[in-house]
Amino acid sequence: MSTTARAFSALVGAALLAAALPVAAQAQAFSGSMGVAGRWAIDLPRSKFNTALTGPPPLSGELDITVDDGKNLAWTLVEEDEAGVAALQFAHAVLDGAPTKAVVNLTLVMISVQRVGQSAVTVTTHGDAGARHQSMKVTRTDPSTILVEQDIDGRPGPPDQTLILTRVK
Template sequence: MTRSALPFLIAAGLLAATPVLAQNAPLGAAGRWTIDLKASNFNEALTGPAPLTAEVDVTKDDGKSLAWTLIEEDAEGLAAIQFADAPLDGTPTKAVVNTQIVMISVHRDGPHGVTAVTSNKTGRKQSMKVWLADPDTLKVEQDVDGQPGPPDQSLTFKRVK
C-alpha cells in the first residue's frame, strides 16, 4: 500500500477503553476531520508525496464499531479514497482503498484510541495507532514498512467545526 494506506489510519483509526464500561462507549471521533499538514510528518520515500489536502468523515462511532471515509487530494485531483466500517474488537473485515479490497482489524487501545492493522492480497501489512489528543485533535502514528522503530509517519487531523 502507498500513501493511500494513510486512510486506515484514520482512519481506522481511533480510540479505546480498558474498563468494561468504557469498552462500549463511543470514542468521540464522529464528525469531519481535516489534515493539519504543518503538524504532520510524512515519509515520502515510503508513501509518495504528501497530499495537498486530506479529510476523514467518521460516520459511525457507537462504541462497537467505527465507519469512515477518507479522501486525499493532490495537484491532479483525487489521490486516494477509502471506505471502511470495522468492529472495534479486532474482527477482520473488508475495506476499500482506491479500487483495492483490503482487510482491516481494529482493536481498542483505551477510552480514546485504537490500533488498526491492514493487509492486502500480497500480504503487505501496515499498522496505525489513532487517538484523540484532545476533543478537536486526532493523531495518527503510521507504520508502513513493518520494521521496528519510530513511526514512519505522524499525522495530525483537526475537527471541522
C-alpha cells in the first residue's frame, strides 16, 4: 500500500473520532458525547473501497477511541496489510472548528471538524497548495455502527468510498 493510501486510510480514524465532539459555534444545538468511546473494527465485506484512488484496502483495521466527552476526543487507528502495519494514526483534540493536528504515519496532518448533527460530523484535511483536500462525513448510525462517506477526488457526486465500522467493545 502506498504512503498516500496509508495516510488517507489513517485519516479515516480522525474522521471517526472527530464525530464525538461539537464545534463551538454549534455546541448549543449539538452537545455531549456521541457514544463512540471504545474499540471499532472496519467491516471489510460491507465497506466499499476505491482502489484507483487509495490503493488496496487493508486486511484489517482497528480504531480505539479513548476520550469522547463532548469536548475532547482521543483515538488511535492501526491498519494492517500483508506486510504488517499499513497505517498508524493518533490524536487528542479539542474540536472547535479550527484546524487541529493529527499524526498519520509519523507525519503531522491538519484537519478541521464541523458537527452537522447530534450523531454526525464532517472532517476535512488541509494540505499545502496543490495538495489533495479530502472530506469525510461520519455518522454513528446506531450504537454499534459508524458510517464513513469519503470524498477523495474533490468532485461533486456520490462518495468515492464508503466504510463501515462496527463496535468491538
